[in-house]
Amino acid sequence: MPRARLPPLPPSSAWSKHFPSRYLPVSPDRIMIRKAPGRILLSNPVLCDNYVKSLKLREGEVVIESYAGVGALTRSLISGGDSVGEAKRWDGSKLDVPAEGEVTTSQGSGKSVIKKKKKRDPKEFPIWLEALPPPLPEAERPKEDDKLVKPRLVVASEGSSELLVRAFDYPSSHMHTNSHAVTSSSNPELESGAGSSSTEGISNGSTITDTPGRSGPPIVQSPYEPNLLLSHSTSYVWSTLPLLLENPLVSEHLPVYDASAAPGPETTKRPWKAPEPPITLVAQLPDSSIGEQLAAQWVGSAVGDPDQQRTWIWEWGRLRLALLCGKSLYDRILAKPGDIINCKLSILAQALFDIVPLPPYHHVQNVDKQSKFTVDRPVKYTSLAPKSNAKPIGMPTSTPSDFVTASLSATSEGLVGERLVGQQKTITYPGDFWPPPTTSTKAKAKPLERPPLLGLMLIPKIETPILAAQKDTWDYVMRRLFVRDTMTLKDSIPNLAFGAEILLKRIQEDGMQIDEKTGENKVKWRGVPVDESRVIRELHVEEWLRIVDVFDKWAFKPDNLILDSGGLDENIRELGQD
Known part of the structure; x- marks a missing residue:
């Protein structure tokens, strides 16, 4: 019997029916945690696959996905960048829904009877089943690509409970609460899969856990994918990401670095100078002040000396940050000296990280502060004196990471100033994003002048000029x-x-x-x-x-x-x- 698979999503044109955009800004706690306005998601599975392939996932990779939304990018992550192939291979075996006109034979009389179509419960998962094409015959289904590297584990964190239920079949009766005290031992219903349409594929007989002795968001094992965990949480809360990494369901998949440390997550933490851990934080950041705040704080939190003991997610070493962000944030991070949009975030980012653009690509040199320009503009330098050509004192010369080297050799990216900037541009349409930038039927058929979401990979440097x-x-x-x-x-x-x-x-x-x-x-x-x-x-x-x-x-x-x-x-x- 083929393994259970997470059902593919419907065409993006049907998302407004099944995933209303009003659910996007909702937070886990509507009183204590502010909403996340300006959220935009990749909805085109091809774009999602291209993004995941550009991450160059490593063997044993653990991916923490923040702001997972309806799960289009999640489905690409768990498949290693082959969500399109997964959709074609999906056979609907998890859904016990008789088809209309199904013929069965009675064992008693041998007469053939026609069963009537079973009425679907409007809350049954997936609610978009009718929008999916019929499954392909076994002989026509594409084979899995052995060359793709699938992550060992994906943890999808999403603050909107309605999206988690609709997109992932999350147990709606076990949402994140203020107490954070939700464990498998205290919820025997979870052992039998209460609140979910199915429990096949649940590892170790439990679906939800929490870090002993610490308050943290619950984590649920997906019944459809063995390498997918779900969390009703938001990275807007500062402690969420390290608590997810400390959770037993996650830490058991992380490589042990210090076997002499106390048993548990402490064995997986490593010093800053150690080799990069196979951990990547992926986030579709809101295109609003919330996303800018998160990015600025994540970048600034990497400040520290090479021998210093780090805090937050940096306790696990130099994690990679893979972002999908709005044009303004993208432009600010990649701005070089002299650009109109060059700012404090630009300086910090280039001092602390190696930065590589990811798809969708569309870099604009010297863009305006509103990020409205779509073509490059020359920089008009106004300084009366040039930059000193003296040898810098206290500027470390670090070797670019393997990811940076591979990206330069594999794509048409180049060095512009002090930043890696992609020369290629990805053609996108309004329907490739949710919510779409326009609702006009005529405008939907035309390519966008520039994608509303652009990708970036930030890899922390070992040594930086910014002392703690x-x-x-x-x-x-x-x-x-x-x-x-x-x-x-x-x-x-x-x-x-x-x-x-x-x-x-x-x-x-x-x-x-x-x-x-x-x-x-x-x-x-x-x-x-x-x-x-x-x-x-x-x-x-x-x-x-x-x-x-x-x-x-x-x-x-x-x-x-x-x-x-x-x-x-x-x-x-x-x-x-x-």
Whole structure:
């Protein structure tokens, strides 16, 4: 008997009926956790497969998928990038629904009788069965591709309970609660699959678990896919992702790095300098302030020294972040010095990560701040002095990861400034995304000028110029100076603090000095000299390093460098606690 398979999704044109967009922004706790407006999902299975193939999944890969939505990308992930083939191979064996006009023979009289079509329960899974084409005969079904690397495990996290039930057949009676205390032992109904249409394929006889001794989101084993776990949770809550990795159902699939550690998830954690773990965080981030907040915090949380013990998801080492994000966030992360949209996030991202574009592709050089332009524009540099050609001090030279090297050799991507930027452009249509960018019938037939979702892979660097002790200084200096990003350093530096003009001389001088006792050269200032006529928007990482290093060592810098943003959401997100 063929293994159970998660039913393929209906055509994207039918999503409005089965997955109303009003369910997308819903959070697990409507009182304590804010909604996620601006959510967009990939709905084209071919695009999803291309995205997953571009991840170059490794043997034994564990994927944590955040904002899974209705599961189009999830189905590609669990198949290793072959959801189209999986849909053709699906035989509907999980659904005991007689077809209309089915002929059976009575054992008593031998007469043939025609059974009437069974009426489907409107809540029966999948609710979109009628929208699926009839299963192909066994002989016509495509064979599985042995070359594809399937992940060892996929954990799909979604905050909307209605989407989880409709798209994955999640047990609706066991949704995430404020107590977080849901375990298989305390819910005997789950042992028999109560609340689900079927329980075949459930591993170890349990469907839901929680981390002992810690409050965390429940995890449910999918009855349709042995390598799929479901979680009613949201990564907007800061503790969600590490708790998912610590969960016994997940940690047992992670490679053991330190066998001498206490049994459990501690054995799977590793230092920063260790080889990359086979763990990838995939997220279809909301195209709103929520998505920007998450991306900025995830990027900033990677700050640390190579020998420092990390926190949050970085306890497991240098995890890969694979994002599908809106155009504005994509442009900000990939912006190079001189671009109009170059900002603090651009500097942090390029300093802390190797970045590779993923499909859908469509990079625009020097795009406007609203990301409306769809073609490249030349950068108009306004600095009166060029960047110093002195050898940078304190700038580590790290070797690009294997993923970066393979991406450069396998695609038409190239180096633009200090970023990897794809030259190819993916043709997309409104129906490739949900909700579609337009509802006009005429517009749906035309290709989009630029996809509303674009892919990025962020791979943490081992060594970066941002020291853990200077993290707050980097944040403070960039925030203050980018307020006047079109001004020169000389005109903008007073914004740092009263009397900060005195630092200009130090910023522009040589970074080495002779030790009077030993007569040897020693580092005085890191980075490279920065001419006072340089425009803030055009500064490179090594120039920011000099400004930050000088300001950090200034005796009269402000005592409090943390800029308070206020708001009740800090209690939820625990901003700055990374």
